[in-house]
Amino acid sequence: MWAWLEPHDLYWRRVSEKMHSHLHTKDNVGCEEIMTALDECHARGFLYKAIGGCNDLKVQVNKCLSGERGKKSGRNRETALERRLRVEAVWEQMDKGDYSALEAFTKPKSA
DSSP states (O other): OOTTHHHHHHHHHHHTTSTTTTTOSGGGGGGHHHHHHHHHHHHTOHHHHHTTTTHHHHHHHHHHHHHHHHHHHHHHHHHHHHHHHHHHHHHHHHHTTOOHHHHHHHSOOOO
């Protein structure tokens, strides 16, 4: 009668092995230790989580991920600025009538 619960239970056991598997990526390597500690804390059980036993770790994970996101957005901003400067240099040459820079800029790079 209750046989339908077993696959469901097995599914959730498999899913919750790494609670935040989408966060365990190459971009968040600096937070791996704290995220693992939070996963271990959550594995202690529902009651421990419900009374706030993991709240401090959760705050640490949020701060760490926020810092990593800030670093990544800083790198992206620098890359975008470099790309924008290159494009503006090409535009400047095009305004002078020299389209060779455009051809070099749009030519696919060979490996």
